[in-house]
Structures are given as structure tokens and as C-alpha cells.
Amino acid sequence: MVIEFSKYHGLGNDFILIDNRHSAEPIVTPEQAIQICDRHFGIGGDGVIFALPGKEGTDYTMRIYNSDGSEPEMCGNGIRCLAKFIADLEGKSEVNKTYKIHTLAGVITPQMQANGYVKVDMGTPFLTAAEIPTTLSTAEDKVIAQPLEVAGKTWDVTCVSTGNPHCITFVENSDAIALEQIGTLFEHHPVFPQRINTEFIQVVKPDYMKMRVWERGAGITLACGTGACASVVAGVLNSKCDRFCTVELPGGCLQIEWSATNNRVYMTGAAQQVFQGKYSL
Numbered sequence: 535m536v537i538e539f540s541k542y543h544g545l546g547n548d549f550i551l552i553d554n555r556h557s558a559e560p561i562v563t564p565e566q567a568i569q570i571c572d573r574h575f576g577i578g579g580d581g582v583i584f585a586l587p588g589k590e591g592t593d594y595t596m597r598i599y600n601s602d603g604s605e606p607e608m609c610g611n612g613i614r615c616l617a618k619f620i621a622d623l624e625g626k627s628e629v630n631k632t633y634k635i636h637t638l639a640g641v642i643t644p645q646m647q648a649n650g651y652v653k654v655d656m657g658t659p660f661l662t663a664a665e666i667p668t669t670l671s672t673a674e675d676k677v678i679a680q681p682l683e684v685a686g687k688t689w690d691v692t693c694v695s696t697g698n699p700h701c702i703t704f705v706e707n708s709d710a711i712a713l714e715q716i717g718t719l720f721e722h723h724p725v726f727p728q729r730i731n732t733e734f735i736q737v738v739k740p741d742y743m744k745m746r747v748w749e750r751g752a753g754i755t756l757a758c759g760t761g762a763c764a765s766v767v768a769g770v771l772n773s774k775c776d777r778f779c780t781v782e783l784p785g786g787c788l789q790i791e792w793s794a795t796n797n798r799v800y801m802t803g804a805a806q807q808v809f810q811g812k813y814s815l
């Protein structure tokens with residue numbers, strides 16, 4: 535089988551986008567996604583994203599496979615790429631145009647911006663242990679600055695779901711974290727029954743933080759949109775950052791706002807097509 539694809543990235547978090555508008559199920563299996571994402575034997579990417587027909591009144595449905603073939607509920611950088619991909623497929627580039635996208639984390643709404651950026655209404659964050667999910671719990675049932683033993687060290691972690699699960703730790707120097715060694719230990723820690731994305735955050739000033747991430751199902755990536763949103767929520771809960779904050783990732787910056795008015799999180803950042811092609815499966 536030969537599939538047509540487009541490659542996009544959001545701050546170096548890169549995806550293979552597939553036009554799946556003719557079918558309600560992804561035309562690629564999780565096993566094929568692993569092969570396609572391979573950076574030596576495939577196209578190379580952090581995941582494969584499918585633009586499917588909308589359901590329940592939405593314009594489109596987004597499904598995504600991580601590079602290990604697992605299926606996450608949501609992807610922040612990915613949904614900006616999807617919005618650009620849809621605009622390219624439709625041959626439109628209307629500023630302020632919104633798309634209602636059905637995801638496994640609910641309806642998410644990206645809006646095209648004047649500068650080529652995409653602003654995404656990410657919905658409201660989930661904070662209880664059951665919603666994350668994690669077996670770590672506290673009296674209030676939110677997991678804020680709770681001790682967690684990983685690699686012989688106690689880390690103060692805050693857990694937030696922005697559709698998918700995140701474990702956030704505030705550190706003095708994010709560059710000094712041995713992500714290659716400890717990332718997988720957080721991801722597979724028994725307190726996280728559905729595994730976890732892990733962010734290490736260095737607060738530079740209340741409206742600017744640096745972040746490094748180990749993603750569930752993908753390992754170290756250059757950026758994670760849902761992770762940046764979760765980290766700002768965690769920063770506010772720990773009185774470490776403002777509700778409007780720039781998050782600097784290895785691949786670039788995202789502007790995040792956690793609205794005090796409606797409790798929704800907004801993410802603004804770039805998304806770009808890099809090439810198109812055909813791939814033989």
C-alpha cells in the first residue's frame with residue numbers, strides 16, 4: 535500500500551499527517567505507525583496524526599499514534615499542525631478561522647492567527663488523582679508538590695491532566711536533569727497506571743519558564759504543547775508563575791494562558807509544513 539503524507543512540526547515536535555477524511559478509522563495500524571516514525575528506516579517523527587471526518591457536530595476528528603504505537607488522548611503541538619494541515623487541504627488561510635476538532639480528550643478548538651501561528655482553546659485542566667490518573671493522592675485529592683521516589687531521589691511532583699497525563703517537577707536547572715536516564719523511570723512508575731508525560735521546569739521569572747520533557751510513548755521530544763499547558767497550571771497551583779506565561783522548550787517558545795475567568799487554558803504557537811511525499815507500507 536502507498537500512502538500520501540505531509541510532514542509538519544510544532545517547535546520541532548514532528549508529525550506525519552495523513553488525510554483520512556474518507557474513513558472513520560485510521561488507515562494506518564499502530565504497528566505501521568512505529569515503522570513510519572522510525573528515524574532510520576521510516577519517514578521519522580514523534581507521531582502519526584490522522585485528519586478524520588468530524589463527529590457529534592465537530593468539523594474534523596483528530597486521532598494520533600505515538601512513535602511507540604500507543605494512542606494518546608490529545609496532542610497540543612499536533613493539533614496546531616492538524617489545523618494548518620486542514621487549512622492546506624481546504625486551500626484556505628483565513629485569519630481567525632476556527633475548527634472544532636473531536637479528540638479522545640473532548641472537543642478542542644484551534645484558531646488560525648494573523649502571523650501564521652495557531653491559538654488553541656485547550657479546555658479546562660483536570661486536577662484530581664482519579665482524573666490524571668495516579669494512585670498518588672492527598673487529603674484534597676489534588677496532587678500538588680507531593681513526594682515521589684524515582685532513581686533513588688525524592689522529587690516534589692504536581693500532576694495535571696490537559697486531556698493527557700502530566701507529572702511536573704520544578705527544578706533549579708532544567709539543563710542539568712539526566713532526562714535520558716530518568717524519563718523512562720517516571721513514565722513507567724507504578725503510581726501512574728496509564729504511564730505519564732514528565733516535565734522538568736525551571737522558573738526564570740513568573741512570566742517565563744524553561745521546560746524539558748520526556749513524553750509517554752515518544753521519549754525526549756523538542757516540545758510538548760499539552761505539557762507546557764499543564765506546567766503553567768502546575769506553576770500557578772504552586773505559586774511559581776503567572777497565569778499568562780511564556781514556556782521556552784528546546785524547539786522554541788509557546789505562550790500559555792490559564793484564564794482566571796473561565797478556567798480554560800489557551801496555547802499559542804507556531805506550526806509548519808516541512809515536506810510532502812508518498813510512503814510504501
Ligand SMILES: N[C@@H](CCC[C@H](N)C(=O)O)C(=O)O
Pocket residue numbers: 547600605606607608609610611612698699731749750751752755757758759760761
Ligand atoms: N507532544 C504532544 C503530546 C503527545 C502525546 C503524548 N506523548 C502522550 O502520550 O500523552 C503535545 O504537544 O502535547
